[in-house]
Amino acid sequence: MTVTALLFASYAEALGSDRVELALSGTATVREVVAQLRALPGGAALPASPLVAVNLTYAGADQRVENGDEIAIIPPVAGG
Amino acid sequence: MSVHTSIVRRPIDIGALLALVRNTANGATLVFLGHVRELNDGRAVSGIEYSAYGEMAERELAAIASECASTFGITDLAIEHRLGALALGDASIAIVVAAPHRGTAYDASRFVIEEVKRRVPIWKREGYVDGSSEWVDASGAVKRSSMPEHYS
Numbered sequence: 001m002t003v004t005a006l007l008f009a010s011y012a013e014a015l016g017s018d019r020v021e022l023a024l025s026g027t028a029t030v031r032e033v034v035a036q037l038r039a040l041p042g043g044a045a046l047p048a049s050p051l052v053a054v055n056l057t058y059a060g061a062d063q064r065v066e067n068g069d070e071i072a073i074i075p076p077v078a079g080g
Numbered sequence: 081m082s083v084h085t086s087i088v089r090r091p092i093d094i095g096a097l098l099a100l101v102r103n104t105a106n107g108a109t110l111v112f113l114g115h116v117r118e119l120n121d122g123r124a125v126s127g128i129e130y131s132a133y134g135e136m137a138e139r140e141l142a143a144i145a146s147e148c149a150s151t152f153g154i155t156d157l158a159i160e161h162r163l164g165a166l167a168l169g170d171a172s173i174a175i176v177v178a179a180p181h182r183g184t185a186y187d188a189s190r191f192v193i194e195e196v197k198r199r200v201p202i203w204k205r206e207g208y209v210d211g212s213s214e215w216v217d218a219s220g221a222v223k224r225s226s227m228p229e230h231y232s
Contacts, residue, residue, distance in 0.1 A: 077201055
């Protein structure tokens with residue numbers, strides 16, 4: 001299955017992209033998505049357990065991901 | 081009754097927000113503005129570039145407004161957060177709360193700004209008068225970066 005990872009702010013800068021398509025085999029969780037991203041060039045800038053949103057809702061590391069999901073890796077927020 | 085939340089890319093119009101929450105059932109209207117400060121972490125700031133995960137930021141703002149309604153009984157509320165390049169003094173966020181009495185308005189306004197800072201996916205890159213820029217987290221701490229180029 002394929003999921004789309006969205007990167008923002010300092011994370012997008014570190015990986016040189018704001019959008020990465022990832023191929024995952026079998027069942028996978030948020031944790032595997034983050035691990036794949038961290039293995040990419042520049043991915044070491046991502047923490048092991050970043051804030052993540054799956055399809056616009058904050059999600060934990062154990063949440064299952066499905067084909068076509070949009071998985072956003074959220075840097076420390078700074079609104080206001 | 082009027083609840084309005086929006087992520088905008090234009091200057092915030094306080095007068096328009098005040099008009100939205102105007103309701104003779106209320107005796108107190110409170111405006112909170114967050115704006116770009118000239119000094120952060122001891123460094124002279126020239127401006128801030130705000131960016132967001134727009135679709136989720138809109139959803140989180142709406143959720144905060146909904147929680148504000150259920151927790152404080154607030155039904156007249158306007159929240160706008162601005163994105164893009166802001167200069168010193170420009171308002172980045174406006175929270176306009178109207179309530180029958182002031183206590184509720186103050187509590188609700190504080191709730192909204194704290195929740196925005198805690199969970200709405202918005203980021204800021206601070207520019208300094210020396211020409212450099214850095215990502216800043218919610219605590220105001222600067223994330224040291226080796227990237228001199230501005231990311232857009």
